[in-house]
Amino acid sequence: MGEHLLNWLSLLTIGISGISLLTGLVFIKLGKRDLHKRAMLTASVFAILFVMLYLVRTALFPHRSYQGPYRELFSFILWSHTFLAIVNFPLAIITIRYAFREAFQQHRKVAPITALVWLYVAVTGWLIYAFIEWLQ
Structure with a gap:
């Protein structure tokens, strides 16, 4: 592949x-x-x-690293993406675990945070790819 x-x-x-x-x-x-x-x-x-x-x-x-004109912005996006991706892994597990245990009160407290972090990580992942592939 x-x-x-x-x-x-x-x-x-x-x-x-x-x-x-x-x-x-x-x-x-x-x-x-x-x-x-x-x-x-x-x-x-x-x-x-x-x-x-x-x-x-x-x-x-x-x-592959980014060496283009927006290095500071890229670095901020990359580091925030990496940090939040690491944080999101246990958040997602906790959120899913609450749901499967039908602990919906706890699930409702943590799920919005998890969703927001998850979306940020997904979007910034695409941005990182765009920087490396198209903005060099």
């Missing part, structure tokens, strides 16, 4: 994850718990697939 294909599969999986997350948020606002659950599980599965693809790509291909 080539680097270009891995990049596009990574973008696709995190994109589907983000769209599924947004769809799940709409469903819960409409009171459709079953559809919310399905959308959020879909978001989780595609996020896990993204991490697997990212790890494979990182193991197989050299790291």
